[in-house]
Amino acid sequence: MHRTYSLRSQKAPTAAQLQSPPPPPSSTKSGKFFGKASIGSSIRKSVAGATGPELSRKLTQYIKMEKNVMRAIELTAKERREVAKQLSAWGEGNDDDVSDVTDKLGVLLYEIGELEDQYVDKYDQYRITLKTIRNIEASVQPSRDRKQKITDEIAHLKYKDPQSPKIPVLEQELVRAEAESLVAEAQLSNITREQLKAAYNYQFDATRELAEKYALIAGYGKALLELLDDSAVTPGETRPAYDGYEASKQIIIDAENALATWTLDAAAVKPTLSLHQEYDEEVDPEEEEGLAAEEEFAKHDEDEELAAPK
């Protein structure tokens, strides 16, 4: 993690990194020759926002870059499904137990690919929400430009021809432009925050869902592996017959049910927050009414403090 807690300054090594040595870097990592991103994504990134209002340029570029992320995830999802099918195809030519277990593992891995595909669709909704911010940024630019232009004209005239009748007219125009600008700025301020919050809440919820489902699938995968008997046979000895067909099918059914019934309310992973420690304490049902009421008021006050700093 960035020790300076900002992406705008240098990164320091974390305690974790100094402590437990990670595995060696993967042998597959590309980027030695042609760079890490594809040509398409590089072009997309540099072209984005090269035209258009300056105010919305950075956000436009951001939105295009998110498209790159989505394309990458899409590709990953497809590769995963292919891998799943290949695993099953390989296992089919093996003994019964390996054949069955790899086929079921393939079903689980294929499902990961499907989940990633669905995640990409949700990611797009988040991206589209960001576009509303970009659009209003773009529309505020002309308003600012106009105000500036009128101000410049007035200054020019005051220097060149202070008695000009045009000045009062322009000054009135400036007042109207300023009013419009105030409204535009307020809209920008409100919509930016509102849409940013909505977009990222949606995104993080989608991410939580995907992550928890990953973890569930991995758990069911490990259960499947238990069905594989890896005790050594001596040469010439026949392995005991495999009878895990019912069990493996049941594991898949369980996995399917778990994924189908998962909801955000049932999310297991919860962050530990120092600031909200008080909220995590369970309310003792035997507590007196007075104490309970006091706690409610206290929570309400802290809520207000954190949510709307005045």
Add this chain to the structure above:
Amino acid sequence: MHRTYSLRSQRAPTAAQLQSPPPPPSSTKSKFFGKGSISHSFRKSAAGALGPELSRKLAQLIKMEKNLMRSIEITAGERKEVAKQLSLWGEGNDDDISDITDKLGVLIYEVGELEDQFIDRYDQYRITLKSIRDIEGSVQPSRERKQKITDQIAYLKYKDPQSPKINVLEQELVRAEAESLVAEAQLSNITREKLKTAFNYQFDSIREHSEKIALIAGYGKALLELLDESPVTPGETRPAYDGYEASKQIIIDAENALASWTFDSAVVRPTLSLAAHEDDEYDVDELAEETENLQVTEQEWAEEHEAKVAV
């Protein structure tokens, strides 16, 4: 999920798919040039085109896993760039947006880093699969040799039944069969052992990775709480932002959570019907009817079995 519970037959729609309509397919999904990159297609078709037939499918799988890892690598790279761009955009905004987007950027960047670490572990899994492929590759010659000798004997028996070569070849066949038995046993053992090890490692790294991602998303949501989205009327100034300490604390909490995460603290656990079913089978009344020795044996076996099935 595949209703037929097999990837080798046709798929039926699931109840979930019939029930809740998913969002429309993303506008970004590539329509024209095919979904994979050119290099991935080459790698896949070239893989295992040479080499022993026995190990061809697995060799292809291993190459395909390499494709997958490259894709994840690209995703990780893009994510890190996105994180920095978010922070950059926010910097030009008001204080609260500037601070929150910067911290969000830190979290998203961390996701990219985690993906990078995940790839390194994925490679270990892949390398373990290679040992199965290698032994498949080495068993092939053994099988071929046995076949060759058998064919030679059959040929000689037809052509020249009295040939002294037949005895020699038959002895050779016995030796080849012995070697083959050992090779097959090795293949059988190593396939299962490595398959289990590889996938256990794989699933463990998926569990770790996904739990950490879920944590980060949770901390991200906490950050968003600091953003005051109540509308201001034109001309009104927004209240000053004072969430700097809070946002920094959230990042510190996130960092601690990630650093201290272990498998023991993993919260996502699968619900398994079979484990529950095993419990039902061992009714206390039934056990009470049996002799003491049998009781002990049954319980021991039950515990062993539960330990095997439970995750």
